[in-house]
Amino acid sequence: MGVSSGGPGTGLLDRRVERGAVDRVLDRARAGNSAVLVVHGEPGIGKTVVLDYAVRRASASDLRVVRASGVESELELAYAALHQLCVPFIGPRLEQLPRPQRAALAVAFGLREGPAPDRFLVGLAVLSLLAAAAEDQPLACVVDDAQWLDRASVQCLVFAARRLLAEPIALIFAVRGPGGDPRGVRQLRALPDP
Numbered sequence: 001m002g003v004s005s006g007g008p009g010t011g012l013l014d015r016r017v018e019r020g021a022v023d024r025v026l027d028r029a030r031a032g033n034s035a036v037l038v039v040h041g042e043p044g045i046g047k048t049v050v051l052d053y054a055v056r057r058a059s060a061s062d063l064r065v066v067r068a069s070g071v072e073s074e075l076e077l078a079y080a081a082l083h084q085l086c087v088p089f090i091g092p093r094l095e096q097l098p099r100p101q102r103a104a105l106a107v108a109f110g111l112r113e114g115p116a117p118d119r120f121l122v123g124l125a126v127l128s129l130l131a132a133a134a135e136d137q138p139l140a141c142v143v144d145d146a147q148w149l150d151r152a153s154v155q156c157l158v159f160a161a162r163r164l165l166a167e168p169i170a171l172i173f174a175v176r177g178p179g180g181d182p183r184g185v186r187q188l189r190a191l192p193d194p
């Protein structure tokens with residue numbers, strides 16, 4: 001689901017559509033169903049304000065919140081953004097993953113040496129990791145500046161987002177509006193509506 005910011009406003013009070021979209025996605029996660037929201041718009045339009053609203057609402061309704069932000073200087077660092085998002089779960093959950101997924105994620109995150117991991121296995125490991133974490137408490141994964149995510153992170157997050165169904169997980173992304181898309185961020189905009 002993409003939510004367009006319609007122009008500069010005076011704050012979140014003017015963002016009824018965006019607040020409603022955030023609330024629906026979080027409600028679905030609380031009810032045990034996955035949902036994805038992509039907030040897109042031009043720089044400075046207030047996408048981060050919408051994400052902050054999502055974090056406050058999720059925290060107030062007992063969803064566990066994990067955040068990541070794309071950073072332009074990390075564009076070439078494979079799995080950098082994915083690491084930000086998944087690091088809270090690595091300690092308690094890594095050993096519970098099937099061996100091939102565990103090995104792929106350990107290499108991707110620099111916990112173990114080895115050849116570049118199969119991205120399918122890394123994506124599957126992220127899917128398993130998020131689903132396992134959500135068993136304990138519904139989860140809200142909030143990613144700002146998705147246009148600056150490295151390609152490997154985008155691919156894994158899109159892979160996971162397309163396969164999450166009956167897990168209590170909300171994935172919320174903010175991405176800049178039209179422009180170049182060298183890492184496949186447009187795939188986020190094409191995710192199915194919740």
